[in-house]
Amino acid sequence: MHDNATSPSHGEGLAPVENDFIRILKKRASSVAFWRGIASIVAFTLFWEFCARFHVPVIGNVPAPSEVLASLAVQIKLAYYWLSWADSMIRIFTGFIIAQIIGVPLGLFLGANNKARETLFPIFEIMRPVPPLAWVPVSVIFWPSAEMSMIFVTFLGAFFTVVLNIVEGITSIDIRYIRAAYSLGSTKRDIFWRVLLPASLPSVVVGMTVGMGITWAVVVAAEMIATNTGLGFLTWRGYVAGEYPIIVVGMMSIGLAGYLSSALIRYVGAKFTPWLKTR
Amino acid sequence: MNTAGFETADEKSRGAINIRNVTKVYDPDGACVLAVDNCSMDISAGEFCVVVGPSGCGKTTLLNAIAGFHGISGGEIYLDGELLCTSERMPKPGSDRIVVFQNGALFPWFTVLENVTFGPVMQGVMAKKDAEDKALHMMGQMGLQGISMNYPSEISSGMRRRVEIARALMNNPRVLLLDEPFRAMDALTKTVVHQFLLNVYDEYKTTIFFITHDLDEAIFLGSKVYIMTTRPATIKKILEVTIPRPRDFRILASPEYQRLRDECISAVHEEAVKAFKAGEREM
Numbered sequence: 001m002h003d004n005a006t007s008p009s010h011g012e013g014l015a016p017v018e019n020d021f022i023r024i025l026k027k028r029a030s031s032v033a034f035w036r037g038i039a040s041i042v043a044f045t046l047f048w049e050f051c052a053r054f055h056v057p058v059i060g061n062v063p064a065p066s067e068v069l070a071s072l073a074v075q076i077k078l079a080y081y082w083l084s085w086a087d088s089m090i091r092i093f094t095g096f097i098i099a100q101i102i103g104v105p106l107g108l109f110l111g112a113n114n115k116a117r118e119t120l121f122p123i124f125e126i127m128r129p130v131p132p133l134a135w136v137p138v139s140v141i142f143w144p145s146a147e148m149s150m151i152f153v154t155f156l157g158a159f160f161t162v163v164l165n166i167v168e169g170i171t172s173i174d175i176r177y178i179r180a181a182y183s184l185g186s187t188k189r190d191i192f193w194r195v196l197l198p199a200s201l202p203s204v205v206v207g208m209t210v211g212m213g214i215t216w217a218v219v220v221a222a223e224m225i226a227t228n229t230g231l232g233f234l235t236w237r238g239y240v241a242g243e244y245p246i247i248v249v250g251m252m253s254i255g256l257a258g259y260l261s262s263a264l265i266r267y268v269g270a271k272f273t274p275w276l277k278t279r
Numbered sequence: 280m281n282t283a284g285f286e287t288a289d290e291k292s293r294g295a296i297n298i299r300n301v302t303k304v305y306d307p308d309g310a311c312v313l314a315v316d317n318c319s320m321d322i323s324a325g326e327f328c329v330v331v332g333p334s335g336c337g338k339t340t341l342l343n344a345i346a347g348f349h350g351i352s353g354g355e356i357y358l359d360g361e362l363l364c365t366s367e368r369m370p371k372p373g374s375d376r377i378v379v380f381q382n383g384a385l386f387p388w389f390t391v392l393e394n395v396t397f398g399p400v401m402q403g404v405m406a407k408k409d410a411e412d413k414a415l416h417m418m419g420q421m422g423l424q425g426i427s428m429n430y431p432s433e434i435s436s437g438m439r440r441r442v443e444i445a446r447a448l449m450n451n452p453r454v455l456l457l458d459e460p461f462r463a464m465d466a467l468t469k470t471v472v473h474q475f476l477l478n479v480y481d482e483y484k485t486t487i488f489f490i491t492h493d494l495d496e497a498i499f500l501g502s503k504v505y506i507m508t509t510r511p512a513t514i515k516k517i518l519e520v521t522i523p524r525p526r527d528f529r530i531l532a533s534p535e536y537q538r539l540r541d542e543c544i545s546a547v548h549e550e551a552v553k554a555f556k557a558g559e560r561e562m
């Protein structure tokens with residue numbers, strides 16, 4: 001509460017965006033729902049601590065929050081922990097960005113070109129149901145290094161989602177917009193850049209957000225199987241070495257990393273689709 | 280050709296449309312449906328023409344043919360004496376015949392100003408800055424100030440429709456094609472947009488081809504009301520609306536208005552009943 005009371009005076013000199021942020025924070029902090037949520041988290045943590053201390057069957061095997069916090073305090077001082085973050089992040093973003101670089105133009109092309117879509121789309125339909133993780137063995141054989149094979153499966157996770165979302169986005173554009181654009185004197189090229197592309201942007205953002213989620217699921221599993229670095233491996237190593245608190249530290253780090261990556265995508269996505277803001 | 284006089288048409292007398300024996304057959308899955316049958320209309324330059332008829336009677340088919348969205352199966356359509364459509368020739372959509380759609384087609388991803396300047400900028404007839412100046416001036420005259428930087432989703436539906444009409448007029452079209460533009464609006468918003476359209480028409484005298492099945496709207500706005508038969512569509516009756524302009528809501532109480540309305544209702548009612556029965560038969 002003390003923080004909230006002082007922050008507006010700090011906020012006054014800041015850019016409007018930050019003022020907005022503080023205002024939203026203040027509004028949240030003054031709502032009953034917010035404190036109910038906080039209370040629930042506190043209660044959950046206490047329950048967990050209780051179960052661990054008193055060795056309640058099943059749940060009691062999980063390391064207690066106090067142990068996890070102690071372990072976290074040690075971990076964040078270790079370079080290895082931050083290297084694990086960096087390794088996973090690099091894999092995620094390399095795979096993800098390559099998926100966008102190839103997937104966005106391909107999706108736009110397939111969406112805008114009926115013949116190409118009819119010809120190539122069935123391949124996607126066949127490939128799509130195969131979970132990206134099922135690709136791990138093949139890609140380990142296929143690619144010369146473990147790093148490349150992991151980036152490849154991450155790429156696959158994001159690639160199909162983004163292509164399918166863009167194609168869906170373009171094919172569901174209302175014909176009115178295209179007709180209106182032609183009426184107003186657009187060429188085919190204008191239609192692509194000023195109608196098809198912006199109209200599909202919301203789907204691109206949704207595709208990227210979902211793709212980012214899939215990417216994290218894939219990279220963590222791939223790290224457990226195919227390498228000895230990254231947050232996935234950190235978690236796995238905690239298990240193998242019998243250092244159970246590290247498992248939970250790893251899990252939480254992965255959760256936080258996934259959340260931050262998705263938040264980044266949403267933030268960038270909102271910048272590209274200003275007309276969708278709900279205020 | 281009776282439209283020969285329009286070859287040297289000046290600004291004020293553009294947009295004469297002659298529809299000659301137009302027929303349109305839809306042929307999905309081999310089941311021929313005759314949508315428009317031997318329909319002829321003569322719309323003079325600068326006329327506010329309203330077409331009324333039962334739902335699905337083929338009104339929009341005519342509009343789409345003029346707009347260049349699809350072809351016709353027989354007959355001809357002339358615009359200012361020039362051949363526009365035949366069964367062999369489908370015109371490209373163009374900025375001389377702009378459509379305002381039933382559900383609106385402002386681009387949600389552009390601001391109001393970007394929408395309004397879209398036509399001239401796309402056609403390359405105006406620099407962006409000039410187009411913006413013209414748009415702001417025009418919107419100011421039309422009572423659309425202060426929204427140029429908003430996105431369409433941020434303004435009311437009545438506002439959106441007015442902006443769309445402004446977007447169309449920016450191109451100085453020969454004919455404005457309005458396909459039930461106010462259909463989904465509540466009664467109060469309708470009175471506002473009706474008055475707006477009347478004012479715009481009085482100001483610009485653009486030929487308007489307006490489709491509706493709201494009879495009050497038809498008589499209140501139009502110079503001539505063309506009542507169509509149920510499918511296959513052809514012209515059943517033409518009503519001259521002699522009520523002088525400028526008009527406002529007070530004319531709704533005039534005896535002349537009542538007379539036209541009664542006449543209109545009896546003609547439309549017959550067709551509506553036919554359409555209803557045809558629907559039952561199909562079921």
